[in-house]
Amino acid sequence: MIRVVVAGSTGWVGKALVPAIAAADGLVLAGAVSRRAAGQDAGAAVGIAPVGVTIASSLAEALEAPSDVVVDYTKPDAVKAHVLAAVAAGRRVVVGTSGLGAADYAEIEAAAAAQGLGVVAAGNFSITATLLKRFALMAARYVPDVEIIDYAGARKPDAPSGTARELAEALAGIRGTSTARPAGEVTGVPGTRGAAVGEAPGVQVHALRLPSYVLSCEALFGLPDERLTIRHDAGSSAAPYVAGTLLAIRRVMGITGLVRGLDNLID
Structure with a gap:
């Protein structure tokens, strides 16, 4: 049985993830973190029957109880500290929060490897977003000129999204030489x-x-x-991210170091 802590348990994805973990074979909800719902039962707080887990106000508090995997769906300014704290406490981690870049993940990978633990991180845990990345990487081997447009709601705190950032970093490693004029040579308003x-x-x-x-x-x-345009559009429900997150929870138990991208798990 894999004991799971959900950080961000009353957030957009967390509200869908808590019931899924509670109902999944081989998984058990061992902890939950939400500052706004601290002290409540984790099930009742998301609209299901009580699950007997009291929501903690911080990850440090949740880590006081035994667990195996921490799943983070919190905020860009909190996720890195959460991952490093969880690894230091001997937990494996699944990262669904966006906002981290290659340098951050290099630090996380080193910390996880030093502890003999695994971290799985994805800019997007939906299957269609994963296929967007897979198909785009295939196309980049034949077409070197590629740019990305990242769309999100007006209140999203980070830019680009984790989906676009992960995709751009992966494409940058394999694409050929672009024929576009370098941005540093553009006149007018280069930031555009x-x-x-x-x-x-x-x-x-x-x-x-x-x-x-x-x-x-x-x-x-x-x-x-x-x-050629390859595009992923998310709907208003968090349901598409749940199955991929559950897969990552199970797979991270056999990983040492860092795996970025759900596409590296689905094969």
């Missing part, structure tokens, strides 16, 4: 060319933040006289 993400020279990412969007990510490829 977006930001380069990933290994230099990187992939240009353009982040839009507008009402009515949940999350969309678009990889655009161009060749003379032809274009």
Whole structure:
């Protein structure tokens, strides 16, 4: 039985994840973290029958009880500290929170490897977002000119999203030489060319933040006289992220170090 702590248990994904863990074979909810719902039963707080787990106000408090895996769906400014604290406490970690980059993950990987533990992180745990990454990486081997448009709601605190950032970093490692004029040579307002993400020279990412969007990510490829667009659109429900997160919880038990991207687990 895998004992799971959910940090961000009353958030958008956490509210769907808690019932799924409670109902899943081989998993048990061992802890939950939510500052706004601290002291409540973790099941009752998300609208299901009580599960006998009291929500803690901090991850440090939740780690006082025995557990195996910490799942983090919190905030960009908290996730790195949570992951490092969980690893230091001997827990494996599944990271669903966005906001971390390659340098952050290098530090996390070193900490996990030193402890002999595993961390699975994905910018997006949905299967269609995973396929977006898979197909885009295939296309980049043949079409070097690629840019990413990242769409999210107006209140999203980080840019780009974890989905777009993970995709850009992966593409930057395999794409050929772009034919676009380097952003540093652009006149006018260079910032309108977006930001380069990933290994230099990187992939240009353009982040839009507008009402009515949940999350969309678009990889655009161009060749003379032809274009290819690969796009993922998320709906209003967190349900698509649950199955991938449950898979990661199970798989992280056999991992040492860091695995980034659900695509590295589905095969």
